Amino acid sequence: MNEYILALDQGTTSTRAILFNKQGEIVHSAQREFPQYFPRPGWVEHNPNEIWGSVLAVIASCLSESGVKPGQVAGIGITNQRETALIWEKESGNHIYNAVVWQSRQTADICEELKAAGYDSIFQQKTGLLIDPYFSGTKVKWILDHVEGARDRAEKGELLFGTIDSWLIWKLTGGKVHVTDYSNASRTLMYNIHQLCWDDELLDLLDVPKAILPEVRASSEVYGYTASYHFFGHEVPIAGAAGDQQAALFGQNCFEQGMVKTTYGTGCFMLMNTGAKPVSSEHGLITSIAWGLHGKIEYALEGSIFVSGSAIQWLRDGLRMFREAKDSERYAERVDSTAGVYVVPAFVGLGSPYWDSEVRGAIFGLTRGTSKEHFIRATLESLAYQTKDILVAMEKDCGYEVNTMRVDGGAVSNTFLMAFQSDILNVPVERPAVRETTALGAAYLAGLAVGYWGDLDEIRRIWTVERRFMPTMAEPDRELLYNGWKKAVYAAMSFK
Numbered sequence: 001m002n003e004y005i006l007a008l009d010q011g012t013t014s015t016r017a018i019l020f021n022k023q024g025e026i027v028h029s030a031q032r033e034f035p036q037y038f039p040r041p042g043w044v045e046h047n048p049n050e051i052w053g054s055v056l057a058v059i060a061s062c063l064s065e066s067g068v069k070p071g072q073v074a075g076i077g078i079t080n081q082r083e084t085a086l087i088w089e090k091e092s093g094n095h096i097y098n099a100v101v102w103q104s105r106q107t108a109d110i111c112e113e114l115k116a117a118g119y120d121s122i123f124q125q126k127t128g129l130l131i132d133p134y135f136s137g138t139k140v141k142w143i144l145d146h147v148e149g150a151r152d153r154a155e156k157g158e159l160l161f162g163t164i165d166s167w168l169i170w171k172l173t174g175g176k177v178h179v180t181d182y183s184n185a186s187r188t189l190m191y192n193i194h195q196l197c198w199d200d201e202l203l204d205l206l207d208v209p210k211a212i213l214p215e216v217r218a219s220s221e222v223y224g225y226t227a228s229y230h231f232f233g234h235e236v237p238i239a240g241a242a243g244d245q246q247a248a249l250f251g252q253n254c255f256e257q258g259m260v261k262t263t264y265g266t267g268c269f270m271l272m273n274t275g276a277k278p279v280s281s282e283h284g285l286i287t288s289i290a291w292g293l294h295g296k297i298e299y300a301l302e303g304s305i306f307v308s309g310s311a312i313q314w315l316r317d318g319l320r321m322f323r324e325a326k327d328s329e330r331y332a333e334r335v336d337s338t339a340g341v342y343v344v345p346a347f348v349g350l351g352s353p354y355w356d357s358e359v360r361g362a363i364f365g366l367t368r369g370t371s372k373e374h375f376i377r378a379t380l381e382s383l384a385y386q387t388k389d390i391l392v393a394m395e396k397d398c399g400y401e402v403n404t405m406r407v408d409g410g411a412v413s414n415t416f417l418m419a420f421q422s423d424i425l426n427v428p429v430e431r432p433a434v435r436e437t438t439a440l441g442a443a444y445l446a447g448l449a450v451g452y453w454g455d456l457d458e459i460r461r462i463w464t465v466e467r468r469f470m471p472t473m474a475e476p477d478r479e480l481l482y483n484g485w486k487k488a489v490y491a492a493m494s495f496k
């Protein structure tokens, strides 16, 4: 009887369940969107019960549509939107407040206070991160500050905190297992990535009681088994977990130091495997744990771009420039260039390497001749320029040149964008055959833990490139275009 690995990819806007076979191929997948809540400008929240409902729904669809029996699932791997924080009651499982999403800026004041008190460098040294509303720590503090009685109850051990991986493992095991993995813990602003422990000093600064924190475990090991009532009578091992960007790094087979992947989804995230040593950034990047595997920790250097594919959604839904995201390619190719137009899609500020939460989007270089095609092309090109900003910072931080970038995520099906990306970076860009790399990484981590795949070499043998984009642009053209982008970004940053 054939066996499969089930990956659960709990993303910011939708949840996917994907069944993979031994060749790392997709056998079947199911996807479900869930509601987004914006209680105030800049705030983004999810209802944890709706997330859980979406997970149950995609598992059920995936199994029933594929005809795969629950007993044929050798293991489950979980990957998740990172940083999103939630707190629930240990006894009832009820959340005490919605999940505060990574994009949410509701803790901006808390961050300003911590920065004004001079704590930047302590947080950076210990966690590899910056003080920014993006990360979980200030979100946990905010929930405990705003829900009456929460801090007391947290101290008494009545409440549990988790990122979405923790929540799903807890729910899937019927409330038995409260864990997270190293990669997710490293995004919380509370975890010491050098000493590998929740950091007492940082917990004090954030006023977060240790009792609510999950146990931190490897990214590939059996954490527990599905409660049989959730999984059609079967106890399936939950055997892997990693934050979605680290899972994508794993799914892209970036197992060696210096290997780089970039995922173009709602936002865009470039990660470099830096091996057993964390590289501390001096150029606006952040340091995280890539994964804990086979008793070893590996680290990653990361650049996080908040708006990427969502700029294309904005063209589609906000400006109604086309009906489907893929139409952007056709429009962009109707013109030879943007004719000097630059779009800076800083809708929620800028992440790496600028970290400016006050800047907002801007457009430069308009003339009477500017057309819709120029505008669409300039927006697509902005995805590639933002990625170049990160690569430049990454090469400075690690001290060598990146020789290949592997890509995945929804926007990589845009061939114009990938060719321009390679041109503007002057680096070959590799697009893999399986583009659901995040889910694939989670499947690999779970499959390794249950012996479905024997080792990394077996995984390396099944990973294949679908297309390699080689740079063809002349250096002076590249320089001219990129200089224009830098001018546009700094002009946008000066308009506040």
Ligand SMILES: Nc1ncnc2c1ncn2[C@@H]1O[C@H](COP(=O)(O)OP(=O)(O)O)[C@@H](O)[C@H]1O
Pocket: 011, 012, 013, 014, 264, 265, 266, 267, 308, 309, 310, 311, 312, 313, 325, 326, 327, 328, 329, 409, 410, 411, 412, 413, 414
């Ligand atoms: N052909 C395309 N060209 C440009 N952008 C695209 C294209 N197809 C999808 N996108 C963008 O990719 C994003 C979806 O990618 P996905 O990896 O599913 O994101 P996420 O996991 O963050 O929800 C959307 O923001 C969409 O606008």
Ligand SMILES: O=P(O)(O)OC[C@H](O)CO
Pocket: 010, 011, 012, 013, 080, 081, 082, 083, 102, 243, 244, 245, 265, 266, 267
């Ligand atoms: O859910 P995605 O794919 O938008 O990814 C979100 C990232 O994990 C945020 O850090």
